[in-house]
Amino acid sequence: MKFTPRQIKGNVNISPVSPVKDFFELVLRILGLILAAYILLGLAVDYIAPRVSIKTERKLGRLFSAGLKKGEPSGLEARLQRILDELLEKGRELPPFTYKVYVEGSKKINAFALPGGNIVVFSALLKKADSENELAMVLAHELGHFYHRDHLRGLGRGLIFLLISSVLFGGDSSANNLIHNALTSAQMSFSRSQERAADLYALDLLNKTYGGVAGAVDFFEKMSFKEKCWPVFYVFSSHPYPQSRVAALKEAIKIKGYPVGQKRPNIISEDAIQETKEKDI
């Protein structure tokens, strides 16, 4: 047998697919799967969240409130606590937590509720408020989050997202960082519909406690004046655009026919706020 050498044309060992096309196709398919899993598990969380026991939520709350200072409340906190207690007397069907207000020095105008009954108010927010009703509205709004159990929902979705990523990319130390980030962002942000629901709850509670809704929209009106952000970009933000929040509140007042009532002067003095040292949180 004579061997005749010849070159083989083409290469059957390499698939004739473009690697770039292959790459994007895979990325899109995987993102699609992740999205589907996220939505499905998110629905599961919406189902589970209202059914989580108070005991479990209290345990979770301890996890989140570890950073809060212990000991006697400051004068400022005691005064806010008095407002809160008044609201709690009328608060319907709130989970039986021990509700406590903490004041943190910060230049950010914000307040948030931690799982388990703790509410943190930033000192800059106190400066903005002109009447007690405004502060009560903010506190009542946070109580609204407790009423709807928004924390568990926010937390649950954060946890689920984490679960997916750790299954896909392994549970190394960077995943642990992700846990922390996911949880801290979950405690700060709720969806727009959750914020609106908390607003409506707050309005109702304010009306019951103060016999009117005076001052309910004042704070948001001030904020909407401050906000220099295009509404288009606000679509992606978790807090509703204050302008639309004011409109929604005003409409709710009209529909439910809440009386206006009297505003109470602010019992928080400038000096007391100055005492709380501002730091950048």
Next chain:
Amino acid sequence: MLDLIFLVIMIGVGYFAGTRVEKKHYKSIEEREAKFIYLPAVSSKNLLEDRPIDSTLLVQGNAVIATDYFKVILAGLRNLLGGEVSAYESLLDRARREAVLRLKESAQGADIILNLRIETCQISTAGSTEALAYGTAVYYKK
């Protein structure tokens, strides 16, 4: 966010550098294959021609080809969904052909290489692959 930017840069660099190197390598492989076409390397254990033999020699060629970051990510994504890992096909193809070429280079003056075998293995977890080609070089009596 910074992690993501870093990842995109790594994938981009991997793709462009990897493609360039691969193109160059294939060009060189094809040139040398044409050059060595006179020397047959066959998998047969027996002589193809009935000619007196002067000597025989064990010859081998070895090549290690590294992957690039783009291919690693592409293969990683493929691992999630299943299917053909086309990203690594060219890697193995290059290693195999390069190994055979080196084997031929080491068999200077031979008339035929019999019993050609090719083996492959993974060199590092990063995805480098090795191909080893070995065979028996046969020198006929002139």
